[in-house]
Amino acid sequence: MKKVKIGIVGLGRLGKKHAENIAYKIPNAQLLAVCSIVKEEVEQIQRDWDIKYVYTNFDDMLKNKELDAIFIASPSNFHCEQIAKALEAGFHVFSEKPLGLYVDEVKSVQKIVNEHNNQIFMLGFMRRYDKSYAYAKQKIEEGIIGEPILIRCYGIDPASAMEGFIKFAKSNYSGGLFLDMAIHDFDLARWFLNSEAIKVWAIGGVYAHPVIKEINDIETGAALIQFENNKMGIFVSGRNSAHGYHVETEIIGTNGAIRIGSVPEKNLVEIFDSDGTRKECVGGFLERFEQAYLNEVEEFVDCIIQNRKPSVKVEDGVKSTIIAYACKKSFETGELVNIDQ
Ligand SMILES: NC(=O)c1ccc[n+]([C@@H]2O[C@H](COP(=O)([O-])OP(=O)(O)OC[C@H]3O[C@@H](n4cnc5c(N)ncnc54)[C@H](O)[C@@H]3O)[C@@H](O)[C@H]2O)c1
Structure with a gap:
């Protein structure tokens, strides 16, 4: 079966765990790219895990059309902007919680998610x-x-x-x-x-x-x-x-x-x-x-493969x-x- 090729942004306390799960624990997924503003973080992961593409700029990662999905584990104030950009570039998107930090920005991003109804969007309410x-x-x-x-x-x-x-x-x-x-x-x-x-x-x-x-x-x-x-x-x-x-x-x-x-x-x-x-x-x-962190990413990957919607929706992030x-x-x-x- 074709693997879902994922690029992740954010390699901190949680991002590194998600990256490890995608790289090693989900048979239908491939960690093709990693991105962080900290150069040493991406270089270390590239060395240790043999990752094909590394970026220190999120917009550059979005130009990589080998990717199917973008996984967002950057700090919360970047979520809405990065979700919007990744959807508009044609990718499926998983974002860590919270969806955003302000009511206006989460409502705007909800509109963008709904406009890209053919792409999978999932939010990390892992509980x-x-x-x-x-x-x-x-x-x-x-x-x-x-x-x-x-x-x-x-x-x-x-x-x-x-x-x-x-x-x-x-x-x-x-x-x-x-x-x-x-x-x-x-x-x-x-x-x-x-x-x-x-x-x-x-x-x-x-x-x-x-x-x-x-x-x-x-x-x-x-x-x-x-x-x-x-x-x-x-x-x-x-x-x-x-x-x-x-x-x-x-x-x-x-x-x-x-x-x-x-x-x-x-x-x-x-x-x-x-x-x-x-x-x-x-x-x-x-x-x-x-x-639970592993289960939720498995669900995201399965939703992409089976073309079905995850049960955690953008509305849950907004509310x-x-x-x-x-x-x-x-x-x-x-x-x-x-x-x-
Ligand atoms: N679901 C959960 O239980 C849970 C637990 C912890 C954190 N989180 C969420 O995960 C997100 C990350 O939290 P964390 O604790 O891993 O943070 P962290 O500070 O440990 O890591 C942040 C990572 O993002 C990178 N980064 C920062 N700004 C960036 C930018 N503009 N572009 C690209 N990369 C950038 C940093 O270099 C670092 O690699 C937060 O939104 C947080 O709320 C969720």
């Missing part, structure tokens, strides 16, 4: 491709908890990753805690509740790590969201989890509840030692969602950005924000 989240969704659709009415989400990065986060946040504009982190939970909320947000109130601050204030971000934030049909969402997001990477989700229904990762265990190992008995916590996003941006606005103004869909 939907995680085995546990997918199973929870299936159970909810089977009706085992009745009608879902409330979602409670925690998404907290490990304090041990602080140095890497500060480096990332200083060199990139991430949009801040709600657009960068909580966006995954906003997407899950829409997915599980099957309902759109109408009102948000968000609060937060910097408590243990003043350096986060220097980069104009929040260390821990909380949001309360009202969804259509009187459904509810409670969200806690942060950068300072002492015990590890804490991603936890609960969906409460009219006839029961489902929890995913309420104790974010690393594996099935239990340790009995001079500290007592314990289970270790999963260390970070690459570890917790390792399989989640609208929620996250409303949270940012609510935090900054101290006001309740109505969401105009």
Whole structure:
């Protein structure tokens, strides 16, 4: 079978993992080109992995007509512009989350995606491709908890990753805690509740790590969201989890509840030692969602081969950005924000 030839932009914390998956773990895909503004990054990958084309300029990569698809893992402030350029150059496109950082730019890019309906576009909400989240969704659709009415989400990065986060946040504009982190939970909320947000109130601050204030971000934030049909969402997001990477989700229904990762265990190992008995916590996003990152790219490649649309759509990127941006606005103004869909 013909392989889907992919060029990736962004070879940082996540981009390098995606590149490795495309190069070595997806039989129907070929990593034909890599691009980053950092020359050493592309040269290193070309040497180590024998990649045919390397670029330090995104526009140059788009001139390569051997490519079928462009994979975007650059910083969030470049996503909309790069998605538009890649679609207009005729490629299928995968973009990392968030779709964009402002409501205007995501609405404009949605229009461009819709105008290129014959090309595949997919957004990296990888949690939907995680085995546990997918199973929870299936159970909810089977009706085992009745009608879902409330979602409670925690998404907290490990304090041990602080140095890497500060480096990332200083060199990139991430949009801040709600657009960068909580966006995954906003997407899950829409997915599980099957309902759109109408009102948000968000609060937060910097408590243990003043350096986060220097980069104009929040260390821990909380949001309360009202969804259509009187459904509810409670969200806690942060950068300072002492015990590890804490991603936890609960969906409460009219006839029961489902929890995913309420104790974010690393594996099935239990340790009995001079500290007592314990289970270790999963260390970070690459570890917790390792399989989901692979599954989502497999789905993107399969969609191109089979000419079908992925289940994560540009609309999901638009709606989640609208929620996250409303949270940012609510935090900054101290006001309740109505969401105009
Ligand atoms: N889905 C997830 O769970 C998840 C996890 C982490 C990051 N992300 C997203 O992935 C994206 C990248 O995050 P990261 O942590 O890998 O960032 P990073 O800072 O580690 O890496 C960014 C990469 O992009 C390159 N780059 C920067 N500007 C560029 C430009 N103009 N053109 C080409 N290359 C450029 C950098 O040289 C680097 O290789 C972000 O949008 C982030 O939100 C998603």
